[in-house]
Amino acid sequence: MPALRARTLLEAHLYVTLTASHDDPGPADRPERDFDAHTTLTEGPEEWTVHFDGRALGLPLEIDVLVPYLTEFEARQDRLRFGAGRSELIDAGQWRLLGASYARRALREDLRFAADPTDPERFKAVVLGWEFARDATAEAAKFLPPGAGEVPAEGFWTESGTAMRRQAPERFTRESLESDIAGYQETLDDFIVTHTSRNL
Numbered sequence: 001m002p003a004l005r006a007r008t009l010l011e012a013h014l015y016v017t018l019t020a021s022h023d024d025p026g027p028a029d030r031p032e033r034d035f036d037a038h039t040t041l042t043e044g045p046e047e048w049t050v051h052f053d054g055r056a057l058g059l060p061l062e063i064d065v066l067v068p069y070l071t072e073f074e075a076r077q078d079r080l081r082f083g084a085g086r087s088e089l090i091d092a093g094q095w096r097l098l099g100a101s102y103a104r105r106a107l108r109e110d111l112r113f114a115a116d117p118t119d120p121e122r123f124k125a126v127v128l129g130w131e132f133a134r135d136a137t138a139e140a141a142k143f144l145p146p147g148a149g150e151v152p153a154e155g156f157w158t159e160s161g162t163a164m165r166r167q168a169p170e171r172f173t174r175e176s177l178e179s180d181i182a183g184y185q186e187t188l189d190d191f192i193v194t195h196t197s198r199n200l
Helices: 009-023 069-077 092-115 120-141 159-167 174-198
Strands: 039-043 047-053 062-068
Touching: 009 039, 009 047, 009 062, 009 159, 047 069, 062 069, 092 120, 092 159, 092 174, 120 174
Parallel strands: none
Antiparallel strands: 039 047, 047 062
């Protein structure tokens, strides 16, 4: 099996979380598990190795993902949260699911911030939530071929991603993706303007 490669450390950790969550046999109502606590980072000559060992969690699962120093550096330099180009680990359906999850998290944090609008950490959490929702959805849009109206079948290779496409194919049209990206950005901008102007 060829080595798994991520564009950035963040993408590698997301892949670990998605894979471990999918393989986790535990009950759905159990609190979210901390997979990062069982993930280590090792430096090599040209890349990091992100290693996950799920055995302590009762998961017969070990994952190694390589992250080249160069692609991490380029992503940081260009302010690309998940990396340049298209993901080879996380498919379009999974990115769409992640975008929706980040948006729900941002809404929850917004409600908490409303209860105490002086908390700078809550403010940051809302901003990050909308940024992540926007950027994850933009990752799904990278699977659109030039001029295509929707993401093709080749953009889905995981069980969860394929199920997402089957259940909601309309969410993978160019129109839907671009609309949600713009919507997340608009919500982010409105939140920043509203709460920054209040504190002037």
